[in-house]
Amino acid sequence: MVDYRVEDQFAILEINNPPVNALSLHVREGLLNGVLRASADNNVKAIILIGKGKTFPSGADIKEFSRPGKAPWLPEVGHTIESSNKPVFSALHGTALGGGLEIALFSHYRIAEKTAKVGFPEVHLGLLPGAEGTIRLPRLTGLVIAMEMITSGRQVSAKEALKFGIVDKVVEGNLLKETKAFAKSVLGQPLEPRKLSLCGVKDADQVDKYYEAALKELLKKYRGVIAPVSCLKSIRGSAQLPYKEAAELERTLFSELMSGAQSAALRYSFFAERAASRWNLPNGASSANSKPLTIKSAAVIGAGTMGSGIAICLIRSGIPVILVEQNEKMLENALRNIGYILQGSVKLGRMTVDQRSDCLRILQGAASIEKLKDVDIVIEAVYENLKLKQEIFEKLDKICKPTALLCSNTSTLDIDLIASVTSKPDRVAGTHFFAPAYIMKLLENIYGSKTSPITVATIMDLGKKIGKISVLSKTCDGFIANRMNKIGTEAAFLVEEGALPHDIDQVLEDFGMPMGVFKVSDLSGIDIGWSIRQEMAKKQGITLTLETHYVSGERYSSLADRLYNLGRLGLKTGKGWYRYNNASNSRKPIIDPDVTDMILNHCEKLRIKRRQISPQEIIERCLYATVNEGFKILEEGVAEKPEDIDIVWQYGFSFPRYRGGPMFYASQVGLKKVYERICYYHESFPYSKHWLPSDLLKKLVSHPNEVPINLWMNYTNSKL
Numbered sequence: 001m002v003d004y005r006v007e008d009q010f011a012i013l014e015i016n017n018p019p020v021n022a023l024s025l026h027v028r029e030g031l032l033n034g035v036l037r038a039s040a041d042n043n044v045k046a047i048i049l050i051g052k053g054k055t056f057p058s059g060a061d062i063k064e065f066s067r068p069g070k071a072p073w074l075p076e077v078g079h080t081i082e083s084s085n086k087p088v089f090s091a092l093h094g095t096a097l098g099g100g101l102e103i104a105l106f107s108h109y110r111i112a113e114k115t116a117k118v119g120f121p122e123v124h125l126g127l128l129p130g131a132e133g134t135i136r137l138p139r140l141t142g143l144v145i146a147m148e149m150i151t152s153g154r155q156v157s158a159k160e161a162l163k164f165g166i167v168d169k170v171v172e173g174n175l176l177k178e179t180k181a182f183a184k185s186v187l188g189q190p191l192e193p194r195k196l197s198l199c200g201v202k203d204a205d206q207v208d209k210y211y212e213a214a215l216k217e218l219l220k221k222y223r224g225v226i227a228p229v230s231c232l233k234s235i236r237g238s239a240q241l242p243y244k245e246a247a248e249l250e251r252t253l254f255s256e257l258m259s260g261a262q263s264a265a266l267r268y269s270f271f272a273e274r275a276a277s278r279w280n281l282p283n284g285a286s287s288a289n290s291k292p293l294t295i296k297s298a299a300v301i302g303a304g305t306m307g308s309g310i311a312i313c314l315i316r317s318g319i320p321v322i323l324v325e326q327n328e329k330m331l332e333n334a335l336r337n338i339g340y341i342l343q344g345s346v347k348l349g350r351m352t353v354d355q356r357s358d359c360l361r362i363l364q365g366a367a368s369i370e371k372l373k374d375v376d377i378v379i380e381a382v383y384e385n386l387k388l389k390q391e392i393f394e395k396l397d398k399i400c401k402p403t404a405l406l407c408s409n410t411s412t413l414d415i416d417l418i419a420s421v422t423s424k425p426d427r428v429a430g431t432h433f434f435a436p437a438y439i440m441k442l443l444e445n446i447y448g449s450k451t452s453p454i455t456v457a458t459i460m461d462l463g464k465k466i467g468k469i470s471v472l473s474k475t476c477d478g479f480i481a482n483r484m485n486k487i488g489t490e491a492a493f494l495v496e497e498g499a500l501p502h503d504i505d506q507v508l509e510d511f512g513m514p515m516g517v518f519k520v521s522d523l524s525g526i527d528i529g530w531s532i533r534q535e536m537a538k539k540q541g542i543t544l545t546l547e548t549h550y551v552s553g554e555r556y557s558s559l560a561d562r563l564y565n566l567g568r569l570g571l572k573t574g575k576g577w578y579r580y581n582n583a584s585n586s587r588k589p590i591i592d593p594d595v596t597d598m599i600l601n602h603c604e605k606l607r608i609k610r611r612q613i614s615p616q617e618i619i620e621r622c623l624y625a626t627v628n629e630g631f632k633i634l635e636e637g638v639a640e641k642p643e644d645i646d647i648v649w650q651y652g653f654s655f656p657r658y659r660g661g662p663m664f665y666a667s668q669v670g671l672k673k674v675y676e677r678i679c680y681y682h683e684s685f686p687y688s689k690h691w692l693p694s695d696l697l698k699k700l701v702s703h704p705n706e707v708p709i710n711l712w713m714n715y716t717n718s719k720l
């Protein structure tokens with residue numbers, strides 16, 4: 001794991017632990033023994049630590065965090081490095097992160113290859129740099145930079161690292177050769193001034209001022225997240241306490257974070273995100289054995305908000321797009337809007353003026369789909385109507401080249417029904433983007449019963465290329481995301497039973513959702529849900545009224561239909577579940593007594609006796625109903641693994657990452673407890689089939705050993 005050799009009186013300790021040279025036990029042992037051996041060797045003048053392959057260590061081995069660890073610990077290795085009687089040089093390339101950077105900070109000198117990046121990403125794992133990184137970095141950079149880097153987890157370039165004083169030299173070419181050359185230039189110089197444990201923090205007298213300012217920012221930016229504040233406390237300690245005491249404080253704070261629920265969820269999320277990119281189909285095809293096609297050109301059909309957003313994602317990644325829209329005016333508007341949106345990105349510094357021009361150069365509008373015969377992929381994004389989509393796919397089947405992939409941005413419709421009108425159903429799939437498509441990171445890809453592995457591999461790969469997190473779902477009504485989301489349904493029932501919309505929103509926001517369900521509904525428009533409900537009623541041959549309380553034996557709430565009838569369509573009409581001050585163009589929701597009256601009237605008409613509803617019940621009803629559906633989705637193979645579901649929730653519905661996702665959250669609450677509450681709510685609400693307990697959940701609780709491992713999490717010790 002650490003190869004030791006001596007060259008030109010340099011002991012070279014080459015860390016060899018692919019893929020990222022994580023500081024696993026054997027690496028720590030290798031470093032410790034290597035430094036001791038080199039220090040005792042009279043033929044060695046200096047020691048060089050370097051990573052083999054693509055990077056210097058990118059951190060501690062996160063997998064080790066979930067099991068009892070073994071000494072030597074990183075600080076012990078670090079102090080052995082610092083106290084060596086020979087100068088130690090860390091030669092950085094790739095991503096020198098976390099524990100990797102800490103090892104470098106224990107070294108006496110740091111040389112970085114020009115493209116290297118350094119940083120402390122621990123905060124993304126709900127941790128702090130626990131091998132004295134919070135004590136050492138401020139000694140090099142001063143407090144402000146250390147606070148910014150550690151609390152944000154930002155990776156900085158070699159050039160910036162040089163400016164901040166983190167590295168001593170940036171080199172090009174052969175890193176080892178350049179490091180030796182640098183080492184020769186400083187050999188013989190005293191080591192004491194290079195030992196950070198002996199240095200002070202130069203702006204220590206300003207610490208309270210910097211701490212207060214940074215804390216204020218953090219509390220605003222990371223509501224409910226604890227690690228950034230702990231990072232800050234530890235950095236404050238670095239300035240206020242003697243080195244040893246500061247290191248003890250850091251260790252205490254690190255242990256608290258490590259044993260907490262937030263870090264467990266964030267570490268799980270790190271692996272879940274990577275697991276979601278791996279997929280297996282029931283026929284044995286998988287991401288490991290299927291190669292994607294290269295997509296060189298694309299078309300998007302429909303120039304509405306979704307279509308335009310999808311086009312932006314593609315052109316931003318250099319894929320030329322033909323945007324098809326029959327309505328000329330709409331097409332013109334869409335092309336103009338895309339220009340404005342990209343202009344906004346320029347203003348925000350996310351792209352340059354030239355990059356914007358390059359994007360617009362590869363975008364063209366077209367009024368008909370006849371022009372699409374040469375494109376590699378078509379993404380249809382017209383409104384959610386099966387007949388319309390089938391008509392389009394029938395035409396595409398005749399016009400497009402036989403190898404073209406035909407995809408639909410449907411959010412609910414069965415991919416098999418869409419594919420059935422084509423002669424090449426193996427080339428048909430769903431690519432479900434989330435609004436706004438150019439911002440939201442999730443791409444929910446859907447395969448039908450005839451979708452080929454190549455098609456799946458290509459859309460998953462395309463997602464990665466355009467900067468999305470791709471998750472694969474089997475086709476079904478609503479796929480993973482929309483099928484599972486029961487929050488809106490239960491929230492409406494809770495309002496009928498006694499809660500008010502702002503009570504529910506508050507509880508959900510306190511839980512960590514960025515916005516409550518009723519605020520979201522106002523933002524997207526009350527008419528959207530209304531159309532979906534009307535369409536559903538039409539399909540079932542029923543008429544919905546304001547008194548409808550059951551549909552096909554299922555409980556139904558007509559509260560949102562009442563809002564629609566009152567013309568309260570949400571933010572766009574200045575009134576919805578809340579009121580908005582349109583005069584000042586404010587998007588701030590204001591509690592509206594008219595809505596409360598409307599709710600009370602509704603309950604009176606339907607003779608619903610209202611009661612006090614606790615925050616606990618709101619969370620349980622909204623989340624456990626969703627979790628129950630999640631287990632049904634797993635059971636049916638719609639999602640291959642719970643990680644896929646959690647990633648859909650994090651990136652599609654902004655579920656707080658520090659809670660992992662609904663499935664992980666359930667595992668932390670304890671599946672037995674969740675199951676019992678689901679059974680209780682099923683008894684209480686027999687007319688809501690989403691409370692019918694999932695068989696898989698029942699089995700997990702009663703016979704966990706009979707459940708295949710991929711159906712439960714590999715990374716956690718979930719409580720059963």
Ligand SMILES: CC/C=C\CC(=O)SCCNC(=O)CCNC(=O)[C@H](O)C(C)(C)COP(=O)(O)OP(=O)(O)OC[C@H]1O[C@@H](n2cnc3c(N)ncnc32)[C@H](O)[C@@H]1OP(=O)(O)O
Binds near residue numbers: 063097121125
């Ligand atoms: C006392 C404690 C002291 C210190 C605490 C720490 O050091 S905590 C760890 C801090 N470091 C990090 O958080 C870095 C995490 N990794 C990354 O950000 C990226 O992996 C990285 C290094 C930028 C490389 O990105 P890339 O896109 O090239 O690869 P990918 O992310 O797909 O990772 C490749 C595989 O490596 C696994 N992996 C990455 N980092 C770690 C790690 N620190 N420990 C264990 N495993 C790691 C990752 O899961 C991938 O595995 P795979 O099986 O292929 O999914």
